[in-house]
């Protein structure tokens with residue numbers, strides 16, 4: 014295979030988009046001081062329920078199926094699945110103050126199981142591969158710009174050759190950055206994640222902020238799983254298709270230093286790292302080595318950041334800690 | 342008709358488990374009055390104030406604001422009633438700027454940090470605060486942080502201000518400035534509650550004094566009609582003697598000989614500059630100096646916690662030949678008998694594990710002594726009992742997490758543990774910071790007892806009166822240099838003050 018840079022960039026952006034959703038959602042969650050290690054489970058649920066929604070709609074509507082409706086339904090189903098999963102997480106960790114790491118890992122196991130169960134159930138029902146019609150597939154995976162724009166040299170393929178989700182993913186991450194850094198809501202959310210006691214004493218409803226950020230974040234992460242299944246996996250269910258996506262997304266949160274702006278390029282970089290073994294195979298390096306590269310890069314960033322000790326690059330100071338006003 | 346008070350507590354009781362922190366408290370405060378709230382560590386001062394600030398909710402009783410009963414269930418309710426509290430542990434977001442912290446949580450104005458900064462500036466000008474509003478909190482000194490807290494409360498338009506031990510970590514100059522501000526606020530008709538352990542502050546700034554003891558309100562008296570002795574007796578519940586027994590040193594022999602000790606910080610700034618002196622066994626060597634003159638660096642260097650750039654520390658124990666401490670690990674230095682009871686601003690930050698009880702915290706000091714694979718619980722348990730009895734630590738049990746103890750009690754555990762390790766050099770910094778007066782004297786007398794046993798005591802203190810009464814010799818640091826070593830029995834506060842500001846007490850260079 015000959016090496017093609019524009020091809021690699023395109024593939025990196027496509028493969029990075031599920032990560033962009035997964036990571037942005039988790040950044041939002043962690044900014045509230047909640048460490049949700051259930052991203053893997055949430056993305057699994059998002060993938061399974063998103064596909065299921067498109068599949069059921071496609072079967073019901075038959076010939077008249079409308080691509081835009083299918084995309085919308087898949088989005089909503091995936092988001093709802095993420096909301097429900099992270100609502101359970103929030104109830105356990107915020108209201109009952111259970112340990113976040115343990116609860117998050119449990120959510121990963123639970124979500125992976127539920128996702129695979131739904132996927133297998135569909136597979137049994139249809140007696141083969143769960144898949145949707147080609148026209149619906151195109152609605153998910155085809156570029157949204159016209160051929161003409163796409164054929165502009167370099168700029169066309171690099172900027173205008175992507176599906177719908179790539180663009181809303183970017184828009185979502187930019188919006189999140191603006192909200193976090195430029196609005197009162199963002200200031201208050203960051204205060205909750207840095208020092209809930211301070212936020213509380215300032216009259217901010219800590220519980221509400223934690224719930225909303227965690228639940229919205231969970232929904233956004235789950236959409237990432239759906240995007241993966243519907244675009245990269247070709248709208249076909251495969252049992253272990255999503256495995257590892259969620260963990261890479263969690264690593265990417267750290268790599269991005271909890272900043273959605275960094276997720277914009279970080280997700281593309283990690284997207285590239287994920288597919289490097291296909292695009293730039295070197296015979297003497299086994300695929301497994303390629304697969305650990307994102308984690309190694311994250312570890313290096315962590316080391317560099319802790320050496321530089323810049324306060325703004327540190328995780329939210331109260332990350333992982335439950336808050337109880339009368340506790341001291 | 343009854344007079345309407347700015348704040349009134351009626352029959353307030355608050356329990357934590359079986360621990361009664363406030364017991365049927367009746368207390369009131371009027372506008373334009375500064376009230377000092379006095380009480381030993383753990384007597385329930387912070388708890389009572391936290392109920393006004395919406396952090397805790399009373400189990401029994403009611404709170405009246407301007408004569409009307411109110412339910413303060415959250416800090417937000419407290420603002421709505423124009424109550425503002427400056428907590429013992431600052432409530433600030435470290436990575437935010439001053440302005441961001443000040444406007445945090447406010448909803449009724451447009452989110453515009455520039456405009457907010459201008460409004461905050463106005464308040465600062467009115468009360469004479471000098472502060473960079475765009476500076477991040479983590480870059481600020483303790484006193485700057487406190488200023489931010491005060492401005493934050495004023496910005497919210499508080500009429501009732503609570504300050505929980507605001508002076509514990511300030512220098513005398515900063516305290517004067519704070520009191521100036523408090524008097525200005527009193528002039529503005531605000532009701533102010535000040536918690537402090539320093540009786541001279543109580544007497545100088547407040548109009549009335551309320552005393553708590555073991556969760557009960559003992560009395561409220563006019564400041565003009567009372568004195569240190571009476572207040573202390575009300576706090577403690579029995580007659581106390583506010584003197585330090587200073588014995589004449591016996592068996593004085595050099596224990597630590599320090600020569601040309603030089604330390605630099607991470608940025609390469611010289612913090613300790615060729616310091617040379619001798620600390621003798623059987624003597625208390627006081628260390629005085631303006632905050633940040635190298636006190637911390639000196640103690641840390643001796644304890645092996647800080648890299649020494651130059652110089653030597655020669656240690657001569659009773660039963661072994663002299664040894665060089667520079668280059669040894671903190672553990673080796675500890676084993677050799679040099680103990681550091683460092684009481685930093687954050688008591689839990691250094692040397693204690695908040696989630697553990699007293700026994701386990703004692704164990705942290707001795708775990709490596711035991712033989713075999715199991716830790717020995719018996720000895721630390723006895724030690725914990727001893728510290729508990731001797732220093733009168735207020736805790737439900739010696740296994741109660743120390744994090745839940747009141748600040749001063751945490752400190753007793755820390756100091757008690759270091760003394761109990763029977764060191765031959767005992768260093769302490771700010772050992773009585775935040776401790777009530779009775780406990781402070783217990784600590785002073787402990788130090789004297791150590792000295793009588795032949796220990797070389799190095800005592801870094803802030804209160805010059807105490808240094809003069811307690812120590813045998815006083816070493817004064819100024820800008821990292823040894824400015825002078827004087828005899829505590831013959832020197833004066835003026836001489837110390839001069840040495841603190843100028844090396845050698847004369848015009849510099």
Ligand SMILES: Nc1ncnc2c1ncn2[C@@H]1O[C@H](COP(=O)(O)OP(=O)(O)O)[C@@H](O)[C@H]1O
Pocket residue numbers: 339340341357360361362380381382383384385386387388389735736745746747748749
């Ligand atoms: N959040 C809490 N949980 C458990 N015990 C507490 C808590 N807050 C205070 N206490 C207990 O209440 C008592 C009074 O403490 P505090 O009000 O902090 O004393 P002070 O401020 O007078 O030193 C102490 O025995 C302390 O251990």
Ligand SMILES: [Mg+2]
Pocket residue numbers: 386387388429505747748
């Ligand atoms: Mg207190």
